[in-house]
Amino acid sequence: MRKFEEVTTESKEIFKGKIVHLKVDTVTLPDGNTSKREIIKHPGAVAVIAQKEDGKIIFVEQYRKALEKSVVEIPAGKLEEGEDPLVTAKRELEEETGYTTDNLQLINSFYTSPGFADELVNVYFTDQLTKLEHNVAGDEDEFVELMELTLEEAEQLEKEQRIHDAKTSYALLYLKIRGLK
Structure with a gap:
């Protein structure tokens, strides 16, 4: 694992719109703990x-x-x-x-x-x-x-x-x- 990298263990799509998509990822942190990340996907x-x-x-x-x-x-x-x-x-x-x-x-x-x-x-x-x-x-x-x-x-x-x-x-x-x- 690279320094500070968070590894996704689960990903759930919450919303898929015309422009943006919202997903919630469960991640393993560098110290081994887990957390949630709310992520907006955008085409650029x-x-x-x-x-x-x-x-x-x-x-x-x-x-x-x-x-x-x-x-x-x-x-x-x-x-x-x-x-x-x-x-x-x-x-x-x-x-x-x-x-x-x-x-x-x-x-x-x-x-x-x-x-x-x-x-x-x-x-x-x-x-x-x-x-x-x-x-x-x-x-x-x-x-x-x-x-x-x-x-x-x-x-x-x-x-x-x-x-x-x-x-x-x-x-x-x-x-x-x-x-x-």
Whole structure:
């Protein structure tokens, strides 16, 4: 057994939804004792830092039921089963913003909440955007409003907690480090 490894001795699926699955695992701890772990299985997601030629960054505002409020975020979405994250990133960019690109660079990926979920978000960057002639239909239950902001405007929204999620805060830090003014 590797240091700190927990060995699953039993796994029980509690809920299987459209996006997430919840299971409860019984594990043997490194010291030999047992414990329960509640785990959310998620297909993974992408997020896109999309910067226009004028330096403005593309965001979307949408209502997030889990938070009971609207938040401003970078374009993002979940992976479809078996879908390449790069394909997902381009699709989500087109659906949510009306822009496309042939140049998406993977910046990094991170687990959103490794204490209880396996969701991995792949973050891409592009500064080569083309406006689509016709909007691409998005998810029928998703309503978003496009926003184009300077870094300073976005940082102000973060202070106001209108930008209040990890992937978008990560994007702002990335742009600041990259030297966007």
